Amino acid sequence: MIRKDQHLYLALLLPAIIVLLLFIAAPIINSFFLSFHRIIIGLPQLKTPFVALDNYLQLLKDPIARHSFFITIIFVALTTFFELLIGLFLALLIHHRFPGRGALRACVLIPWAIPTVVSAQMWRYLFNDAYGVINYMIFGANTNSYIPWLALPTTALSSIIVADIWKTSSFAALLILAGLQVIPEELYQAAKVDGAIVWQRFRHITWPLIRPALLIALLFRTIDAFRVFDLAFVMTQGGPADATNVLQLYGYKKMFVEGWMGYGSAVSVCIFIIVLVIAVAYVKMVGRRLLEANV
Amino acid sequence: MGKLPNKILFILGVFLAAAFSLAPFLWFVSAAFKDQTQITAIPPEWLPSFSVEAFSSTVTQHGIFHYLWNSVIVAGGATLVTIILGALAGYALARLSRGWAQITLMGILACAMFPQIAIVGPVWRFLKFMGWLNTYQGLILPYVALTLPLAIWILAVFFREMPEELESAALVDGCTRLGSLVRVIIPLSAPGLFTAAILTFIYAWNEFFLALLIMTDPARQTMPVGIALFQGEHTIPWGEIAAASLITTAPLIFMVLLFQRRIVTGLSAGAIKG
Amino acid sequence: MASLTLKGITKRFGNTIALSNIDLSVDDGEFCVLLGPSGCGKSTLLQIISGLTVQDEGSVILDNELVDHLSPRDRDVAMVFQSYALYPHMTVAQNLAFGLRMRGIPKDIIDKNIMDTANLLGIQDLLKRRPKELSGGQRQRVAMGRALVRRPKLFLLDEPLSNLDAMLRISVRLELMRLHKQIQGTILYVTHDQVEAMTLGDKVVVMKAGNIHQIDRPEVIYNRPADTFVASFIGSPAMNIFKGKIVADKKGLMFKGEDFSLNVKNIPSNLKNKPVEIGIRPEDIEISTGAENELKTKIEIVSNVGSEKYIYARIGSATLTARTKKDDNFKSGKDILLSINPSTLHIFYNGKRV
Numbered sequence: 001m002i003r004k005d006q007h008l009y010l011a012l013l014l015p016a017i018i019v020l021l022l023f024i025a026a027p028i029i030n031s032f033f034l035s036f037h038r039i040i041i042g043l044p045q046l047k048t049p050f051v052a053l054d055n056y057l058q059l060l061k062d063p064i065a066r067h068s069f070f071i072t073i074i075f076v077a078l079t080t081f082f083e084l085l086i087g088l089f090l091a092l093l094i095h096h097r098f099p100g101r102g103a104l105r106a107c108v109l110i111p112w113a114i115p116t117v118v119s120a121q122m123w124r125y126l127f128n129d130a131y132g133v134i135n136y137m138i139f140g141a142n143t144n145s146y147i148p149w150l151a152l153p154t155t156a157l158s159s160i161i162v163a164d165i166w167k168t169s170s171f172a173a174l175l176i177l178a179g180l181q182v183i184p185e186e187l188y189q190a191a192k193v194d195g196a197i198v199w200q201r202f203r204h205i206t207w208p209l210i211r212p213a214l215l216i217a218l219l220f221r222t223i224d225a226f227r228v229f230d231l232a233f234v235m236t237q238g239g240p241a242d243a244t245n246v247l248q249l250y251g252y253k254k255m256f257v258e259g260w261m262g263y264g265s266a267v268s269v270c271i272f273i274i275v276l277v278i279a280v281a282y283v284k285m286v287g288r289r290l291l292e293a294n295v
Numbered sequence: 296m297g298k299l300p301n302k303i304l305f306i307l308g309v310f311l312a313a314a315f316s317l318a319p320f321l322w323f324v325s326a327a328f329k330d331q332t333q334i335t336a337i338p339p340e341w342l343p344s345f346s347v348e349a350f351s352s353t354v355t356q357h358g359i360f361h362y363l364w365n366s367v368i369v370a371g372g373a374t375l376v377t378i379i380l381g382a383l384a385g386y387a388l389a390r391l392s393r394g395w396a397q398i399t400l401m402g403i404l405a406c407a408m409f410p411q412i413a414i415v416g417p418v419w420r421f422l423k424f425m426g427w428l429n430t431y432q433g434l435i436l437p438y439v440a441l442t443l444p445l446a447i448w449i450l451a452v453f454f455r456e457m458p459e460e461l462e463s464a465a466l467v468d469g470c471t472r473l474g475s476l477v478r479v480i481i482p483l484s485a486p487g488l489f490t491a492a493i494l495t496f497i498y499a500w501n502e503f504f505l506a507l508l509i510m511t512d513p514a515r516q517t518m519p520v521g522i523a524l525f526q527g528e529h530t531i532p533w534g535e536i537a538a539a540s541l542i543t544t545a546p547l548i549f550m551v552l553l554f555q556r557r558i559v560t561g562l563s564a565g566a567i568k569g
Numbered sequence: 570m571a572s573l574t575l576k577g578i579t580k581r582f583g584n585t586i587a588l589s590n591i592d593l594s595v596d597d598g599e600f601c602v603l604l605g606p607s608g609c610g611k612s613t614l615l616q617i618i619s620g621l622t623v624q625d626e627g628s629v630i631l632d633n634e635l636v637d638h639l640s641p642r643d644r645d646v647a648m649v650f651q652s653y654a655l656y657p658h659m660t661v662a663q664n665l666a667f668g669l670r671m672r673g674i675p676k677d678i679i680d681k682n683i684m685d686t687a688n689l690l691g692i693q694d695l696l697k698r699r700p701k702e703l704s705g706g707q708r709q710r711v712a713m714g715r716a717l718v719r720r721p722k723l724f725l726l727d728e729p730l731s732n733l734d735a736m737l738r739i740s741v742r743l744e745l746m747r748l749h750k751q752i753q754g755t756i757l758y759v760t761h762d763q764v765e766a767m768t769l770g771d772k773v774v775v776m777k778a779g780n781i782h783q784i785d786r787p788e789v790i791y792n793r794p795a796d797t798f799v800a801s802f803i804g805s806p807a808m809n810i811f812k813g814k815i816v817a818d819k820k821g822l823m824f825k826g827e828d829f830s831l832n833v834k835n836i837p838s839n840l841k842n843k844p845v846e847i848g849i850r851p852e853d854i855e856i857s858t859g860a861e862n863e864l865k866t867k868i869e870i871v872s873n874v875g876s877e878k879y880i881y882a883r884i885g886s887a888t889l890t891a892r893t894k895k896d897d898n899f900k901s902g903k904d905i906l907l908s909i910n911p912s913t914l915h916i917f918y919n920g921k922r923v
Contacts, residue, residue: 023418114320
């Protein structure tokens with residue numbers, strides 16, 4: 001390769017790198033910096049004194065933060081599990097060749113394509129306590145026993161989990177589908193010749209070969225689930241009684257509603273570190289596959 | 296899938312999947328065509344009366360076109376910038392020597408992993424400092440940053456799969472590197488560029504969190520913010536919300552129906568091929 | 570047209586040496602073939618000459634002018650690629666015109682050159698088509714046309730026939746020879762196919778692992794291979810090569826192998842008691858009795874290729890390949906006497922021809 005070309009490549013790379021540095025890398029570093037300061041948006045006259053680990057100590061003592069962490073973990077665990085399960089089911093269906101496969105694929109993509117805000121409003125409508133179709137399907141016309149799903153702590157969190165599963169199972173399905181598509185058809189033919197029935201073919205060929213794709217989908221979804229915000233913001237605003245006050249919503253409220261920029265930054269740094277640990281695992285895994293693919 | 300019971304099970308599964316994906320949404324948007332008494336009726340009225348009242352009210356009273364226009368500018372602008380920057384960077388990464396390209400791609404991929412909350416405080420302060428809150432560029436630039444990683448990834452994979460001999464031929468035929476990119480590589484990468492553009496557009500069209508923070512002025516708010524903050528006078532205006540949702544979602548559904556294959560390959564390129 | 574000279578070209582990829590100190594000169598109008606197994610560096614050499622890759626050491630001299638500092642576009646060479654590398658988004662005519670357009674040649678001259686080239690190659694009817702609407706042979710022609718239309722100083726052809734099926738390959742090969750006679754261009758042609766090299770080349774360069782083993786006319790390469798690699802690489806079926814040593818006998822010097830001994834001729838006496846290798850072409854083995862150097866062997870396999878037959882005969886642990894006429898009738902398992910004329914033997918000491 002000509003050295004001149006290397007310079008050209010770097011020049012081509014530069015604009016993208018600048019945007020990423022300016023709007024992603026620098027803000028992340030800046031968040032660390034801010035988290036060691038007391039910054040209140042509405043009160044610039046207080047300046048921004050350095051407070052060392054005060055924000056973090058406060059964060060550890062805050063029962064709302066602990067609760068928020070706890071429900072976020074529950075949210076992440078349950079949505080990821082069910083999304084992978086349903087995603088696997090959907091992927092197996094779409095992978096199969098049949099008339100109408102394209103139509104089914106389009107159907108499955110729709111929940112993924114619509115804005116999260118729209119799906120949040122949709123589920124708010126479906127979960128309505130007075131005329132929601134979900135109440136009707138469970139209790140019929142007996143409106144007295146209707147459950148105010150979004151107003152009770154336990155059902156509110158479940159409702160958001162259901163909404164998220166509906167919204168993103170199809171994305172998990174796509175990731176798994178990509179894994180299915182690289183399994184050569186000959187393997188199934190060989191297994192058929194060897195006398196394996198449908199279940200055995202799944203158990204001994206599909207399952208072991210899509211495990212890497214499943215693992216990637218798992219990490220991808222886990223990371224993404226930590227970012228939940230839109231659903232909680234629209235459906236419950238974090239309530240009732242902080243039952244759906246997930247971490248990103250908690251951080252948002254501290255920073256932009258209450259104006260505690262420094263404290264909110266400490267929250268965001270904590271979320272960042274949790275996600276970073278997962279991301280590193282992901283990048284390591286994907287990185288190895290990339291290397292293998294390029295040998 | 297030879298035996299009959301298997302076939303029945305399979306068809307059942309297909310219907311279940313279709314119903315799971317479509318039924319809730321269809322029920323919701325049907326509210327857009329109902330009047331208020333129909334919406335709150337128990338037992339529910341399955342067939343809407345096809346009243347257009349909700350639509351006319353979203354347009355006249357809530358000024359939905361205004362939000363739509365903002366969304367078009369922000370999502371369109373972000374897509375344009377992302378594709379240009381992504382194509383240049385993706386090409387460079389596809390041709391750069393393996394080791395460096397690898398590390399850079401990893402770094403870029405890592406950028407896509409971070410939760411928005413981790414960047415949003417400083418980004419907000421930066422935009423405030425620049426006076427870019429409530430401006431189009433103030434939302435477009437963060438969107439570009441958030442969509443670039445996937446776009447670069449898709450395009451780098453795409454460019455790498457393009458035979459290098461084609462580019463060599465262009466060079467021997469008398470092109471410069473940049474000339475071969477513009478005259479040969481880019482025209483041939485239309486499918487890849489298109490895929491990356493669709494995914495970027497969908498992301499920017501749907502994004503809510505940053506839009507909520509950066510666009511506090513209703514005159515600049517995008518559709519998702521408008522829908523999330525929809526206010527009625529006394530009751531929740533479900534008809535109008537559903538109508539607005541349908542208007543927001545229609546272009547996306549259109550894209551999904553037309554380009555589902557590209558979307559599927561594009562998304563899997565981002566995750567699996569990488 | 571122009572001559573080409575390479576001086577001390579060396580190229581490393583990391584720790585592996587792709588080309589080591591390559592010297593080569595190709596005369597004006599000469600058809601020079603680079604022949605070698607895959608990975609021998611012949612394609613890398615072509616890339617260096619075209620300017621697509623830059624050498625670590627050495628220089629490329631084209632038309633008595635140093636071109637090391639020039640980019641591919643300024644070297645005025647044309648290249649035909651193994652995959653043809655036709656621009657899929659352009660028609661055949663646009664493909665042909667591209668290189669001329671990039672050099673700012675006026676449209677009427679471009680059109681004239683395209684027509685001339687299309688007539689020369691018989692692709693006039695294809696000009697409006699796109700590459701994907703062409704057959705393999707047609708694509709190959711267009712790729713050739715794209716090089717020809719430019720009238721460059723030098724043609725570089727990188728395995729241009731390897732994507733064609735066997736029948737087509739022979740006819741295109743003949744056409745290439747005709748074309749070369751017609752245009753008198755300087756051609757550097759890379760292949761791993763010895764038949765292509767022998768039939769096409771005015772000069773053949775045999776390469777292996779980044780080194781040139783022999784440069785000569787095809788008949789010399791075949792008749793007087795410079796070393797054991799060239800000897801074993803050229804010729805099909807391959808030359809029989811055996812290890813042994815030269816010993817003195819009452820009649821003179823003899824080759825003594827593990828399984829048999831042969832009288833040899835014209836050997837410098839200082840090779841006495843030295844380890845050597847001898848090579849015997851299958852066609853130099855005669856199936857007759859009473860001649861010199863008679864070997865008693867047993868037929869293992871008879872392989873019939875139609876125009877002739879090959880006998881794989883065993884003597885001790887060694888196997889000899891011999892060529893016979895198509896009508897000869899041999900059965901495997903039978904004993905057979907083979908004889909070898911000492912003057913046809915190739916003798917190598919330290920791998921080099923003696």
